[in-house]
Amino acid sequence: MILAIPGSLRRSSINAAALRAAATAAARDGLAVTIDDSPRSLPHFNPDLEPFPPEAVRRFRQVCADAGGLLLAVPEYTFDIPGAFKNALDWTVGSGSLYRKPIAVLHVARAGRGEHVREALSHVLRAHNAHVTHHHVPITQRAREANGEIIDTRIVEQLRTVVAQLVQRASVSQPGFVEAQELAMATTVQPLSGTYELDPHHSTVQFAVRHQQVSTFRASFADIDASLCADGETITVQGQARVESLTIAEPPEFREHVVRSADFFDADMYPVIVFGSTRVELGDDGAATITGELTIRGTTHTITAKGTYQPTREDPFGNNRAGLELRTVVDRRSWNLNWQLPLPDGTDALGWDVEITAQLELIKKG
Ligand SMILES: Cc1cc2nc3c(=O)[nH]c(=O)nc-3n(C[C@H](O)[C@H](O)[C@H](O)COP(=O)(O)O)c2cc1C
Secondary structure (H helix, E strand, O other): OEEEEEOOOOOOOHHHHHHHHHHHHHHHOOOOEEEOOHHHOOOOOOHHHOOOOOHHHHHHHHHHHHOOEEEEEOOOEOOEOOHHHHHHHHHHHHHOOOOOOEEEEEEOOOOOOOHHHHHHHHHHHHHOOOEEEEEEOOOOHHHEOOOOOEOOHHHHHHHHHHHHHHHHHHHHHOOOOOHHHHHHHHHHOEOOOEEEEEOHHHOEEEEEEEEOOOEEEEEEEOOEEEEEEEEOOEEEEEEEEEHHHEOOOOOHHHHHHHHHOOOOOOOOOOOEEEEEEEEEEEOOOOEEEEEEEEEEOOEEEEEEEEEEEEEEEEOOOOOEEEEEEEEEEEEHHHHOOOOOOEOOOOOEOEEEEEEEEEEEEEEEOO
């Protein structure tokens, strides 16, 4: 059993809603996630009470000790762990109930928020000798129904994967843990293995660059291809995008000036952008780091892209799909994309930094 503990006591807590959605999604895989609201009812921690802890504390310690893993979702309050949740953690210190416990911490705040609570939880849980992974699953109000429940299917899938990975870790650290659950997982969630080809209709490769200092210009490549080969320990990713397929129709001069012109992509001379990985790291927490050679305009440089992966799962049509979402920022001058004009105030019309993002759906072929 996985114990899910919300760090917020608020009635319409987004953290508690995330745990409920994770429990519901996991139940579909036959995985048991029990929500525990103990922080709400525990007395204030007092070391004087340690020899004869109150009943609520004894129960809380026991359910933590019995759980195969813990799933936590904790908001940030004034740059730290909320008091009620920290109080609950303090009660477990002397008990050893979190010792070597696999713990997954969900961070539901948008990027750039809640960094302090993440760090604080890392420190505290490390002091318990727990095995902690962090998972950023940003959830906005838009992802929730009027009743507060999370309905966004993409977020629900992410939560489902977090639980599946936590169960896997729990079963490794405690042999015999949830054998029935492992069986259920084996049919639905597998790590990446074998060869995969891109589903180009549900994949995007895009770049974004600061334009005229007022906005960000984005464009995608319509004609893309990629493959992934996971052969035992080694994983390789190859990809390419045809420059002419840049999804910009108007004005027509754009195609001449940006796509074909030697100031930019010089598409007639260099029609394809190519990527080949040299190192692929996939973490237990769903993090992906891919280093490789990116060739644009006949020039090759090493880049590192970071993001997430989704393990293989079956779609309704019998295909097995995996996902990769990656981001990197490069200086376009490295590939001789040197075009520039000064604005009247002396600043640059077009940014040097270019963000490249890829959302790739990969279908298992063998
Ligand atoms: C007392 C208080 C302090 C907060 N301090 C921070 C903060 O330091 N950093 C932050 O990112 N958000 C802060 N917030 C915002 C909460 O983290 C945010 O509203 C979160 O969604 C609350 O979680 P819940 O919906 O699960 O209750 C604070 C909220 C409250 C009530």
